[in-house]
Amino acid sequence: MTDETPASPLPSPAPARDPFSWLASGRGGAAALAVSVVALGLAAAPYLTGGDFGGRVRAYLLANPGVLDEVVQARQQAEETGRVETINRAVAANAALLAPDPRDPAFGPADAKVTVIEFFDYRCPGCKAVSPEVLALMEANPDVRFVFKEWPILDRGDTTTSNYAARAALAAHRQGRYLPVHQALMAEAALTPESIDAILAANGVDMARAAADIADTGTDRQLADIHTIGATLGLVGTPTFLINGRTTASINPQEVQAAITAAKAG
Known part of the structure; x- marks a missing residue:
């Protein structure tokens, strides 16, 4: 037998969930969030009091880079929770x-x-x-x-x-x-x-x-x-x-x- 066995016309496959893919996505996500958080701080600076707000945000993040990891983890957790809830609702509706x-x-x-x-x-x-x-x-x-x-x-x-x-x-x-x-x-x-x-x-x-x-x-x-x-x-x-x-x-x-x-x- 070979892989020439006819396959049924099935829907386009969904992407597989690699158990280690979060490592790569986490690194990319952290970099993107770092840029976003710094940009947000700089953008908000003109509207806030207290002097060099943007500079202080940048200095704080450089001194406490672990904060960005916490943000990434929180976002990933929220996304995963949303995925689970969506599937569970679909199961309940299609038992x-x-x-x-x-x-x-x-x-x-x-x-x-x-x-x-x-x-x-x-x-x-x-x-x-x-x-x-x-x-x-x-x-x-x-x-x-x-x-x-x-x-x-x-x-x-x-x-x-x-x-x-x-x-x-x-x-x-x-x-x-x-x-x-x-x-x-x-x-x-x-x-x-x-x-x-x-x-x-x-x-x-x-x-x-x-x-x-x-x-x-x-x-x-x-x-x-x-x-x-x-x-x-x-x-x-x-x-x-x-x-x-x-x-x-x-x-x-x-x-x-x-x-x-x-x-x-x-």
Whole structure:
């Protein structure tokens, strides 16, 4: 099998959420805010009393550069809080979109009080980084339902590797081999159609059946439905976790566990 397998006509992918991207954006944001704060002080100087106000603002910021870091952090926190609230409102307004779907790989009691849904892409660095911790969360919370939403959003141009990996994982799911294949795909640093096929074969997947399921129109519909859910809920990247319909502010597994604990107590 190759990446020539026809892909379904899906919506344009959303950008992936790199768990380390805030480092770069924070540096750029700090520089921009520094210029803005100094400019604001200088612009306000003619309207304020007390002499060289602009000069004093500049001197204060030079002497206390940590203030700019605090401003950046406050802005990032406000943006993240707004993102979380927007998604949670969208989930509340479209609860049916997250109703149990028998097509999705899911583990844990079907009647669990708490359900964790993860939207992910096998080529997403953040997804790969937290994957072992997600499996640890499953082991630590056997009373919780974990649902895996295959959301391949990282393909660009002629690249179809994310889509192919998602299709391969769903084909493995139909043979009861989802979790070991999922773990192996997350652990593989350089995914290609060939390495994906090798992972399927190494984990006992019938390759003839898998080829048929990968190309199946039912798989097209499932992935299209997940793309629609992501767009409707305003999800902005992978991984995104939803615990009983509420998202977390970060991908930190400790925060996911805290949300699980709170949902159990609720």
